[in-house]
Amino acid sequence: MTRAPDRPDRLVFIGAGNMAEALVGGILAAGLRRPADIAVADVAADRLRHFRDTFGVEALDDNSRAAKGAGIVVMSVKPQVFALAAGQVRDSVPPDALVVSIAAGVTTARIEALFRPGAAVVRVMPNMPALVGRGAAALCLGRSANEADAEAAGALFRAVGVVVRVGERLMDAVTALSGSGPAYVFFLAEAMIRAGTDMGMDPEIARQLAAATVEGAGRMMAATNLPPSELRRRVTSKGGTTAAALQVMEQERLDSLVIEAMRAACARAGELSN
Template identity: 45%
Template sequence: MKHVVGFLGAGQMAQALARGFLAKDLVGVDQLLAGDPSPASRSAFTDATGARAIDDNLEVVREAEILVLAVKPQYLASAVESVRSVITENHLVLSIAAGVPLARLEELLGNDRRIVRIMPNTACLVGASASGYCLNATASDEDAATVGQLLESVGVAFRLPESLLDAVTGLSGSGPAYVYLLIEALADGGVRMGLPRDVALSLAAQTVRGAATMVQETGTHPGQLKDAVASPGGTTIEGLATLEAHGFRSALIEAVTAATERSRELANR
């Protein structure tokens, strides 16, 4: 691919994406740069990637072919306004601003610009993101392939209609927090039953990791994998019955639903 990728914003998500692009050899260090007003963020970006980080967003845009808007949603309009004059039809613009729809991005940039809205999650920090993305009408299938390649360098990615990005937010965007709560609760259960805290936490985290890997690598439905663990009259089926009695499954479904609906509310503000 080897396009010059510029980030407006040099925070953790920008650093994580940049590290993924480098790791997969999609860009070289000399084809990456970021703009950020914060000296600490610029220093952290350079330390993480070896690439340049500067305080001149106009220079970032002028050099970049792929421009990633990696600023917080509340700062997006001002950041774009300061560089809009130098964003051209030759730029592929990616936005990771949560809750900012394509229509709003087109208002800021112009509907003749190639714009892609992407929704990675925080696991891109460890190369295990679950992402969704959608394109405006001006962006091409070639642009979609480029974005897919970039996002797959830090995990898995799915091209979806924009109407489904709120569901992506509710599931994989917010989902890490649900899983962290699960790991914490499993560890607390282990401690309650006498395990040392560090051992319980390590066992819980590895158990979740191993189960997720089984789903991904075997391609077997999680219901089948669950049944394979639950022997008749055994310990696992007893634990599963307790989870069902306390609404574990429905609680997770409702969590995804509530987070999705909240994402829609924020987008319509």
């Protein structure tokens, strides 16, 4: 394996929003860093106070100062302000530091152009369940990043879920699958709750049952490693209730609809990147 430069432990988040909070919480809980090794920077004073109070990390209103001495800088601002924030830290990020970006749609080429020539860049697409330690993240490497950089970035995101590696050309597809995916599942859950309520259930009971069902099904997929088609077969007895429901879904081509929806998400991700 390629050796990483001997980087300092200092881990800096530019943008102290929801995703940075999930990561800092997960990284501290996993013991990957001590609070003294982490700094966050943000324009919002209440976010800085929140990070100081909750995690005991350094919290600064000055991006450039925060990035000084960093081993890894995680760019966790919204894509619209990415270039501005990158410009503010560019000259204070140490030359050997790893730049990790979670900004949706911002390509490694664009990130490289905004940082010093030769900067090691890893781009990551995380998703919202990282907020509860159950995220799914895909990462890809910029031109100057190596295997050790991938491992260093991957370790941070493994603290809040599953991490896979893809080529950058697949990042829009990742966005369509796991990035936007939680919303598809929520949409299905909404319909299940509405149907349960229509059948006379208390809405809160229907919500609890739907949440536990989605979580349980996801855990079974992860734990058994079986294809979902096989798991589906195992809960579908011939002529039974599940078969009656699936027959309607198949007739109405729910699968084709999901595929079409994901193609739209992937195309939109591509448009936003350009």
